[in-house]
Amino acid sequence: MNKFKAYVRKNIVFVSILSVFLVIILGIGIFYITQNQGTTKPAKDPTASDKTPVKKETNISSFSGHFNGEDSINLIWSVDEQKAKVQRLELYYNKNILADVSSLLSYELPLSTYQLTTGTNKFVLKAYLSDGKVITKEADVAVDYVLSPSNTLTPSGDGFLLNFSYKFGTANPVGIPSISYTYGSKGNAAAAKVVYRTTTTNTLDSIFTQAKTEYFLDTSKLADGDYSLNIRYFFKNVDESYDFTIDFTVKKNSGEPNGSANPQPSETPSDENSNTDENQ
Structure with missing residues (x-):
């Protein structure tokens, strides 16, 4: 201890300068620590949302x-x-x-x-x-471009008249429908032929027009018996089609033939054994 005191007395200037440096360094350290503590951001709550709640409007x-x-x-x-x-x-x-x-x-x-x-x-x-x-x-x-479609079958000579009635928007003409048909569940009607006859129209008002397209179903080459056909009317201009199944009976030896039509939509006819009248 005495040696330390003696050393300090002999080197008083050096010890004083060293002490000043230590005090300065300590002060700078304390200042730096206190400044960092003041600017440190609090830890972010991981459950908190970054998004501000959006106000919903009517x-x-x-x-x-x-x-x-x-x-x-x-x-x-x-x-x-x-x-x-x-x-x-x-x-x-x-x-x-x-x-x-x-x-x-x-x-x-x-x-x-x-x-x-x-x-x-x-x-x-x-x-x-x-x-x-x-x-x-x-x-x-x-x-739909074609409204209220209905189908009737009427005996006429060696066959039947097929009348397809429908409405369309006067401002949106739909053209004349083509017809295609396949054999139904009754008989083999391969010899039957459907031919387009005419289309008539009647303007109902400024909005709608009533139309009727008539075809002739020629059964002259069919033997007596019960038959059915799946009929499809297709409007190419508007890409719409309507399906019906018609049942008819041929009785050549007992007067006029008779038949009936189902006004309800039928199953979509297959392409097999199909015939088409394009009405051109």
């Missing part, structure tokens, strides 16, 4: 429709109402208002009543909100 969540296959279009919709309330809901067609549907979730539109046509019909649902905004949503509904 919107028309769905709007669609379909043609019922007969004579009307059915529209349905839903509205997701948030802070802004729906004050009025209107249905439009071709920029014209059809109805105020504020209290409804669906609407049926007969084609003739609302002058809807074949092909694509565009509807707009418009909602007026309490915050002054107006939101809209569109729906396209396709209507």
Whole structure:
């Protein structure tokens, strides 16, 4: 201990300078540590979400429709109402208002009543909100180009008259249907022949036209008996077809033949043993 004191006395200047350096280094170290502690970011909670919650706004969540296959279009919709309330809901067609549907979730539109046509019909649902905004949503509904198809079979001479009746949109002509047929479940009608005769039309109003296409089913080369044919009428212009099954009886030795037609759609005829009249 005495030696240490003696060393310090002899080297007082050196020891003083060394002490100053140590104090400075210690001060710098303390300053650095305190500064880093002040700027260190807290550990991130892994369960916390980075995304700010999105405020949902009132919107028309769905709007669609379909043609019922007969004579009307059915529209349905839903509205997701948030802070802004729906004050009025209107249905439009071709920029014209059809109805105020504020209290409804669906609407049926007969084609003739609302002058809807074949092909694509565009509807707009418009909602007026309490915050002054107006939101809209569109729906396209396709209507068959050929409507109300029906088929009749009438005895005539050595065969039958096939009359195919249908409607179409006056603005969307469908042309004359071609006919193809295959043998049905009764008899072998390979010798039968179907020939196009004529098509007549009658304009019902500014929207629809009624048409009737007539064919002749020649059974003169068939033996007496019961037969059936699967008939398909095809509209090339609009790529639509309609199928029927006809049953008929040939009785050459007992007067006029007789027959009947099934007005309901039949199973799709196969291509095997098929015949076609293109009506050109």
